[in-house]
Amino acid sequence: MKNDTIQMGHGSGGKMSHDLIHNLFLSAFNNPCLNKLDDQAVLEIDGRRLAFSTDSYVVDPIFFPGGDIGELAVNGTINDVCMCGARPLFLSAGFIIEEGFSMKDLKKITESMQRAAKQAGAAIVTGDTKVVDKGKGDKVFINTSGIGIIEHSLDLSAGNIRPGDILLVSGSIGDHGVAILTKREGLSFESPVQSDTAALNGLVEEILRAGGDGLRTMRDPTRGGLAAILNEFAEASRVGLHIREESLPIKPPVAGACEILGLDPLNVANEGKLVAVVAHEKSEATLDAMRRHPLGKDAAIIGGAVAENPGMVTMETHIGGRRIVDLPVGEPLPRIC
Amino acid sequence: MKNDTIQMGHGSGGKMSHDLIHNLFLSAFNNPCLNKLDDQAVLEIDGRRLAFSTDSYVVDPIFFPGGDIGELAVNGTINDVCMCGARPLFLSAGFIIEEGFSMKDLKKITESMQRAAKQAGAAIVTGDTKVVDKGKGDKVFINTSGIGIIEHSLDLSAGNIRPGDILLVSGSIGDHGVAILTKREGLSFESPVQSDTAALNGLVEEILRAGGDGLRTMRDPTRGGLAAILNEFAEASRVGLHIREESLPIKPPVAGACEILGLDPLNVANEGKLVAVVAHEKSEATLDAMRRHPLGKDAAIIGGAVAENPGMVTMETHIGGRRIVDLPVGEPLPRIC
Numbered sequence: 295m296k297n298d299t300i301q302m303g304h305g306s307g308g309k310m311s312h313d314l315i316h317n318l319f320l321s322a323f324n325n326p327c328l329n330k331l332d333d334q335a336v337l338e339i340d341g342r343r344l345a346f347s348t349d350s351y352v353v354d355p356i357f358f359p360g361g362d363i364g365e366l367a368v369n370g371t372i373n374d375v376c377m378c379g380a381r382p383l384f385l386s387a388g389f390i391i392e393e394g395f396s397m398k399d400l401k402k403i404t405e406s407m408q409r410a411a412k413q414a415g416a417a418i419v420t421g422d423t424k425v426v427d428k429g430k431g432d433k434v435f436i437n438t439s440g441i442g443i444i445e446h447s448l449d450l451s452a453g454n455i456r457p458g459d460i461l462l463v464s465g466s467i468g469d470h471g472v473a474i475l476t477k478r479e480g481l482s483f484e485s486p487v488q489s490d491t492a493a494l495n496g497l498v499e500e501i502l503r504a505g506g507d508g509l510r511t512m513r514d515p516t517r518g519g520l521a522a523i524l525n526e527f528a529e530a531s532r533v534g535l536h537i538r539e540e541s542l543p544i545k546p547p548v549a550g551a552c553e554i555l556g557l558d559p560l561n562v563a564n565e566g567k568l569v570a571v572v573a574h575e576k577s578e579a580t581l582d583a584m585r586r587h588p589l590g591k592d593a594a595i596i597g598g599a600v601a602e603n604p605g606m607v608t609m610e611t612h613i614g615g616r617r618i619v620d621l622p623v624g625e626p627l628p629r630i631c
Numbered sequence: 632m633k634n635d636t637i638q639m640g641h642g643s644g645g646k647m648s649h650d651l652i653h654n655l656f657l658s659a660f661n662n663p664c665l666n667k668l669d670d671q672a673v674l675e676i677d678g679r680r681l682a683f684s685t686d687s688y689v690v691d692p693i694f695f696p697g698g699d700i701g702e703l704a705v706n707g708t709i710n711d712v713c714m715c716g717a718r719p720l721f722l723s724a725g726f727i728i729e730e731g732f733s734m735k736d737l738k739k740i741t742e743s744m745q746r747a748a749k750q751a752g753a754a755i756v757t758g759d760t761k762v763v764d765k766g767k768g769d770k771v772f773i774n775t776s777g778i779g780i781i782e783h784s785l786d787l788s789a790g791n792i793r794p795g796d797i798l799l800v801s802g803s804i805g806d807h808g809v810a811i812l813t814k815r816e817g818l819s820f821e822s823p824v825q826s827d828t829a830a831l832n833g834l835v836e837e838i839l840r841a842g843g844d845g846l847r848t849m850r851d852p853t854r855g856g857l858a859a860i861l862n863e864f865a866e867a868s869r870v871g872l873h874i875r876e877e878s879l880p881i882k883p884p885v886a887g888a889c890e891i892l893g894l895d896p897l898n899v900a901n902e903g904k905l906v907a908v909v910a911h912e913k914s915e916a917t918l919d920a921m922r923r924h925p926l927g928k929d930a931a932i933i934g935g936a937v938a939e940n941p942g943m944v945t946m947e948t949h950i951g952g953r954r955i956v957d958l959p960v961g962e963p964l965p966r967i968c
Contacts, residue, residue, distance in 0.1 A: 300737065314760065335723075350726070350759055352761045391642070426769060
């Protein structure tokens with residue numbers, strides 16, 4: 295019976311999302327561009343290569359430590375657009391507002407959208423507003439779609455990873471998810487965790503320059519966290535990925551909150567981080583370039599690709615053991631973005 | 632107090648929508664592209680002109696006579712993209728699904744999206760799925776954004792209308808709104824009214840060819856109906872628009888339903904109709920071209936632009952009187968699309 299209806303887990307970015315996408319959306323919309331399952335479509339229009347991406351934001355609460363739904367909606371789509379190395383140019387904004395929502399809050403949200411767009415060098419050029427009856431929505435949902443231009447000729451794709459390649463993460467993981475959850479649950483910790491929401495297009499430019507043709511792919515580990523991205527990479531490239539727990543940048547308050555809440559930081563969403571995979575010989579230069587950028591100052595090499603266990607992600611733990619890093623099943627953190 | 636919160640009327644396409652857009656969204660997102668307030672943004676990317684548009688669909692019920700939310704979401708955005716004469720190429724699809732929604736219905740909806748996209752010659756190339764808790768959404772909301780390419784060099788804009796120009800409508804008005812309302816309210820009429828949901832890009836191509844540089848602007852009268860579009864035209868071009876009630880194509884069951892329900896067909900949404908404004912000397916040729924297309928067979932000349940009463944829409948009524956056609960105030964028909 296449960297298989298006949300949509301569950302919260304279908305929006306998790308984990309195993310259930312993965313199955314829904316493969317069994318329902320891909321079979322309906324079947325086309326080569328969508329089937330690649332990158333975070334953005336790469337379009338050829340009249341000889342120009344464009345990136346096109348969409349995301350709806352339903353985060354709860356809409357104001358949280360470090361940001362709000364508006365800023366998140368802009369940064370999140372900017373990030374999806376730029377992960378293929380595109381320069382984001384234009385955004386759309388579609389609002390679904392619940393009757394009775396505060397006009398003052400709507401104003402605050404639109405102002406932070408504008409601020410975020412400006413900072414990323416993109417413009418919100420088209421929009422739409424719908425209102426639904428009280429109790430048929432939840433304050434405000436925002437869809438943003440983005441268009442960027444691809445000015446490099448690199449072939450970046452999750453399917454390009456080869457054994458020997460190096461995995462880099464641009465900074466600490468789990469910040470966004472923990473910030474949302476502690477606010478939502480009314481928890482307080484000694485050092486409150488802030489969302490890491492940020493537009494990564496500037497950092498991406500640095501990585502493109504440093505990684506050059508050694509760069510295989512980039513992706514931002516949002517819903518499903520680092521674990522989901524690494525599993526997608528391993529599956530798409532049919533390589534094994536191996537990471538070391540001790541090399542993962544995790545802020546102590548995030549680690550502490552995860553322990554108390556029973557969460558694995560590998561499954562927790564980030565909104566201002568990316569994972570880059572680069573050829574071994576370009577990994578140090580790429581790491582240096584990342585660290586010189588304010589959004590990459592805590593960047594780290596966390597592991598690499600191996601020929602063994604294709605399609606699988608493994609981790610050497612703090613105590614020297616080895617475990618499989620699976621796609622999260624179900625929904626550890628609903629409505630995180 | 633009421634001014635401090637969002638009301639259903641803010642999503643109506645009428646006066647309250649108009650005020651919300653001007654007072655809040657335009658002041659936040661202020662940029663020349665958005666400020667034109669066309670249904671789509673026209674973007675210049677590297678020497679190519681593209682059209683970009685977004686719409687969220689929250690129609691209730693999601694299945695209705697003549698279509699469903701999926702088909703509507705594709706056709707509606709195709710129409711917004713092509714009203715500037717662009718050829719629609721690519722669509723995104725963002726789903727916000729309420730926990731517990733039927734998987735079977737979701738499948739039906741995605742299949743009709745795919746059918747509609749294919750028929751319009753566009754591909755759904757990127758997507759996103761969010762799930763919200765039961766009672767925090769309403770079955771399914773769908774955002775689609777669309778990209779099209781502009782291959783003509785005409786300057787089409789609501790601001791281009793001059794006195795003497797002719798107003799054409801591509802067919803009967805009010806069908807979609809009446810179909811939704813009768814289904815939602817459980818009303819039954821002798822001849823049930825079907826939604827007119829359809830992709831108009833083929834018809835637009837014919838109009839471009841026939842109207843040529845006599846074509847001023849096109850728009851599809853969705854929320855707010857014909858009255859809203861005509862008021863937007865009159866305001867943007869600072870001309871008066873005058874229509875004749877007897878020339879409006881309205882199907883008898885639609886006219887009957889509107890009378891019973893106390894609705895003005897001029898305010899009722901259409902989802903497969905367009906209004907074109909053309910120079911007098913091209914109006915007959917354009918009308919003929921429209922009538923040769925299956926979606927324009929009931930096309931009619933309904934009036935024209937005059938120098939008097941700039942910014943105002945007037946109508947000669949059946950009984951020979953003259954009345955002002957205002958922007959609808961409030962929300963006659965919530966969640967129509």
